Amino acid sequence: MTPRLDMIGLVVSDMAASLAFYRRLGLDIPAGADGEPHVEAVLPGGIRIGFDTEEVVRSFDPSWSRPSGDSRRDLAFLCDSPGEVDALYAELTEAGYAGHLKPWDAFWGQRYAVVLDPDGCGVSLFAPAAPAT
Structure with missing residues (x-):
């Protein structure tokens, strides 16, 4: 099987604030998702975008830290x-x-x-x- 791009993932510090921003850009994000630690939406063409809180990422990768600079x-x-x-x-x-x-x-x-x-x-x-x- 050939790997294929399926999801773009973003780590966010404030889920509600991030979802409000991306809703303004037209993403169809599930209602009531603002308090969830992980949220996904399907983009046109079938690729998904996923949002995870920093806490969720640290739960499985304790050494994770917020990127800085050009990364x-x-x-x-x-x-x-x-x-x-x-x-x-x-x-x-x-x-x-x-x-x-x-x-x-x-x-x-x-x-x-x-x-x-x-x-x-x-x-x-x-x-x-x-x-x-």
Whole structure:
């Protein structure tokens, strides 16, 4: 059997805060999961995303410690349009989430922005840039 990617796992310090953030990005996370130590949601295409509290991870890996510096992961969310990138960035930052890179027209042909989730992990928002007129 060939291994296949099945789940992306995130370790979170505050489950409720993290789930609220990712719900705002459109993930279909089970209602009532905010107090659970482990939560999963199925993404389009069938891959799962899993959230585990730091306490759960330490229960089976007592030497685990929170990553720092550049070892953090970045998730990227495709938006329907450059305007949606701008609107979603504004919605998230107005809700109190930290903006890392304001929306801009990247040289690689995308409208691109980065916000930070409650644990400080970068979350990219992008869409193909508007065609030149």
